[in-house]
Amino acid sequence: MKASATTSMQLGQSLQMTPQLLQSIRLLQLDGMQLDLEIRRILEQNPLLELDEEPVANPVPERADAATDVAAFDELPESSMWDVRGASWSGEDEDGLARIAAGESTDPHLRILQRLSTELEADALAIAAFWLEHCDDAGYLAAPHAELVETGCARLDCDAATLEAVRQRLLAGDPAGIAARDLRECLLAQLAALPGCVAGRVLARRIVEQALELLATHDITALARYLQRDEADVQEAVRIVLALDPRPAQAGAPADTGAVVPDVVVWQADAGWRVALNPAAAPRVSINAGYERAVAEGPAAAPMRDMLQEARWFTRGLSMRYDTLLRTARVIVERQAAFLERGEEAIAPLTLKDVADAIGMHESTVSRITTGKFLQTPRGTIEMKRFFAVRLDGANVSGAAVKAMVRRLIEAEPAQRPLADDAIAALLARQGVHIARRTVAKYREQLDIAPARARRRGARPTLLARAG
Known part of the structure; x- marks a missing residue:
């Protein structure tokens, strides 16, 4: 002894x-x-x-x-x-x-981790750091969720359920929506975190789940017809959605001096x-x-x-x-x-x-x-x-580089024939960059670019503009 x-x-x-x-x-x-x-x-x-x-x-x-x-x-x-x-x-x-710039770090992920350090145990904090390491500046996962789960389990010696539980903690934390797989999951997390009984929240959730691309057209009449609800109710629900923050990691950032x-x-x-x-x-x-x-x-x-x-x-x-x-x-x-x-x-x-x-x-x-x-x-x-940039799965390029390629392709598209997400994925594949259509959609949303249908009409959705 x-x-x-x-x-x-x-x-x-x-x-x-x-x-x-x-x-x-x-x-x-x-x-x-x-x-x-x-x-x-x-x-x-x-x-x-x-x-x-x-x-x-x-x-x-x-x-x-x-x-x-x-x-x-x-x-x-x-x-x-x-x-x-x-x-x-x-x-x-x-x-x-x-x-x-003085005060807090300009790194949004470090600010979040500093706040979590007083709330989480050491093991959970290490998992949170892993998720934040693989988020972009807006707060979204910079690689496919399944790939990150596999990597995280191997690196941190924990099971997938434990890893996902900490991600859900980030999603529901302050600010809500961190470590989301895409814009839809980010906004749903923020709706769930709204305090009290907010009128129109249920309908706002339906819009995010079922009609996010339709929302981008700003056509309230078409949105009300699709949801089979009164236009006044839809207008209130849209107001709630547009008040959400599509770049949650930037919440509370130090002012630019x-x-x-x-x-x-x-x-x-x-x-x-x-x-x-x-x-x-x-x-x-x-x-x-x-x-x-x-x-x-x-x-x-x-x-x-x-x-x-x-x-x-x-x-x-x-x-x-x-x-x-x-x-x-x-x-x-x-x-x-x-x-x-x-x-x-x-x-x-x-x-x-x-x-x-x-x-x-x-x-x-x-x-x-x-x-x-x-x-x-x-x-x-x-x-x-x-x-610092995360490597794209199965490639020798970074996600940041591919995002820039997506932006260049869309900027060069014909005005009357905008490129759909699957078409962009096909063009990138010809350049040796193989990514899924949903990954193109995620990068497009982060770049303040509306879907092809909305671009053809010349619309510029307020929500996606804030997400860029």
């Missing part, structure tokens, strides 16, 4: 996180403005630290022949190349940092891509050499020695943040070079695990360092999370 207690105590001690590790993790997950505030706070509290005038140096690339290289700050492109209001490569634009200061700069040079930290978003903090010698070598009081230790922890944690951010950005740019060159249809499948394996770190570290961090590219300022 004594030996067991000793083993238990040793195990508990081995799992404790040191203050240095906790601080490093915290620095990883701060966004640009939060980091600036944290540095200011530390400088005020610790007189041994000082802000350097020169920016932190970029690490030397691991492979000299790599197509993607890490640049020194003196090789950054001229600021005129980057049409980003509020960005400053010289660091003189002090209020640029104030424009960085305008331009941001990018954390990393990416540009093309010498037939390759260059990557560098933005000096305006990478302040360098160091320990005053004179103070450090005095404290380390002289008979300093305990509080001063503690300050020196904290100063060393902070500077190391800051260096770890910059190094991890740069290495992560380099892998993302290497994997998504085709997207940077050709656009959305070339975005490649990429997961947190792919990047974690490439840089030799845990997925949670990659998740922290990519949340709220931005890359300035020739295609605009893009949050690092946006470069």
Whole structure:
């Protein structure tokens, strides 16, 4: 019994996180403005630290022949190349940092997971994280439900019923409709979550279940005739449906505060891509050499020695943040070079695990360092999370790329002969992308595109417009 207690105590001690590790993790997950505030706070509290005038140096690339290289700050492109209001490569634009989005993460799935962390047990929370990992930005499953169930059961070592129970929890949660298979399931979940006895809810449910495409035509008379109900009742039920949110994951998103200061700069040079930290978003903090010698070598009081230790922890944690951010950005740019060159249809499948394996770190570290961090590219300022895309089942392309293909085909269709979903699926198959008609329908709904029948009439359904 004594030996067991000793083993238990040793195990508990081995799992404790040191203050240095906790601080490093915290620095990883701060966004640009939060980091600036944290540095200011530390400088005020610790007189041994000082802000350097020169920016932190970029690490030397691991492979000299790599197509993607890490640049020194003196090789950054001229600021005129980057049409980003509020960005400053010289660091003189002090209020640029104030424009960085603060508060909650811009990643909708992370916000939902943070709320669930106080409600679910660890196993259920891991399953919720799995479902959210495989949702698009609007909150819909990004791959077929059956495929995800099979993958989830294998990865999480649980049965299909347990996996589905957590998805149903997400569907019925706040916001309702998360992890829905399609628009219909999303709206039905939101109708079920409406409080109290809402007049017209039963009829609204019938419309969503049976007549969603007819609703897209905005023909209340035809809808009333189909449902065999009075037009006034149908009008009220339609009002309820149109008040629902077809993009539930975006509910409660932080307000857009305008331009941001990018954390990393990416540009093309010498037939390759260059990557560098933005000096305006990478302040360098160091320990005053004179103070450090005095404290380390002289008979300093305990509080001063503690300050020196904290100063060393902070500077190391800051260096770890910059190094991890740069290495992560380099892998993302290497994997998504085709997207940077050709656009959305070339975005490649990429997961947190792919990047974690490439840089030799845990997925949670990659998740922290990519949340709220931005890359300035020739295609605009893009949050690092946006470069991750789920692989389409049985193909070497991502769902995001296929969605862009669907949009291109519809934009190029004849005005009087719009393409039906099965026709789009057939055209994609000719390009080597094999997806079901229902998958085309899901992508079309997410892109703010009405069915072929409604497009022929020139209608633009309000509900689907909000879903895009």
